[in-house]
Amino acid sequence: MAAIDRPVAKPRPVYLNLFAIRMPLPAVVSILHRASGALLFAIGIPLALCAVQNALVSQEAWAQMRVNLDAPFPKLVVIVLAWAFIHHLLAGIRHLLMDAHVGVELGGARRSAALTLVLSVVITIAIAVRLW
């Protein structure tokens, strides 16, 4: 169909109902990659800097930080950030492999997406168990 025959001007922008869409696994990995990145930027970097700084002050400050971290909420924060870091890292490695044309076909992309999701959760659980 030539461009000139095309029906004119569909109403745009088109708003999709995101909740009616079943996202394929690679899409889930992708949006979590973004969400985890945002989380690491907003909370991860300042907390990490704070922690490294405090931990270097003195033996007492180090001990104090261990005490502070030994409570449910701080542990939860550490675990969420650990998940964000691991997911972001694994999804990033997946991206780099795809840049190198590894696993770009549909089946491979789905398997690596599933692997990314499972592996990041498994590693996070292992960390959580050690922490608790």
Place this chain on the structure above:
Amino acid sequence: MTPHRIVVGAHYGWRDWLAQRVTAVVMAVYTVLLLGLLLWFGGLDYAAWKSVFGNDAFRIATFVFMVALLWHAWVGVRNILMDYVKPAYVRLTLQVLVIGVLVGYAGWTIQVLWGGK
């Protein structure tokens, strides 16, 4: 060349795309180094921590990691802002704030690494 370039756009090039990947590799290498040190010291206590951060090579490696991280964060956060924040003046304001924060983090990093006596 497209005639409609947005002032808060992506500069329409591969430079940021490439920077995102290169900085990612730098951070991955540092992560492996850190895990290796952790295994080497067989856990983490104050003495090990202090001696690791007392090493000049490690400080410089950490600084390189942080520069990569801040650069990487800039590319990512800007992508997010470009996707979700449409009005140019709001986006520009947020982008300037993010740059300010990231540069501040760089200063903070220097303070943490070399500020001690």
